[in-house]
Amino acid sequence: MGDQVLVAFADRLREHSRPADILGRLGGDEFVVLLDSVTKAQAASFAERIHASAARPFACEGRHPHVSATIGIAMAEDTGESGDLPRLEVLLRNADDAMRAQKQAGSRSAKPAMLAAASSAQGF
Numbered sequence: 001m002g003d004q005v006l007v008a009f010a011d012r013l014r015e016h017s018r019p020a021d022i023l024g025r026l027g028g029d030e031f032v033v034l035l036d037s038v039t040k041a042q043a044a045s046f047a048e049r050i051h052a053s054a055a056r057p058f059a060c061e062g063r064h065p066h067v068s069a070t071i072g073i074a075m076a077e078d079t080g081e082s083g084d085l086p087r088l089e090v091l092l093r094n095a096d097d098a099m100r101a102q103k104q105a106g107s108r109s110a111k112p113a114m115l116a117a118a119s120s121a122q123g124f
Helices: 002-016 040-055 087-104
Strands: 022-027 030-034
Touching: 002 022, 002 030, 002 040
Parallel strands: none
Antiparallel strands: 022 030
16 A cells, blocks of 8 residues: 555656656655756745645545655755765755754644755755
């Protein structure tokens, strides 16, 4: 049933994404969505829609499991100089750091937190 929920969640991500956006599964229950040409407000709005979508029950094998999503956002403009790391790797690391900060805060709110360029973690 877990695999079915993951596939259904990926479908929901796809429903909220645009053709230019890139979706991927990093492993386990971790997904990434690279949004093309968006503002911080648009990224936060997208994350709120995904959060709300994940909160709706899934239909699997006659059951309706509920899941929650913890979302981390990083903006490409905030990757800055990163030494030898490729910019995409820094972007993914920053999003992961923002997600972990959200989890550590114990926040399940739909309001996302973002990792700021100045290395100060704010929940998303």
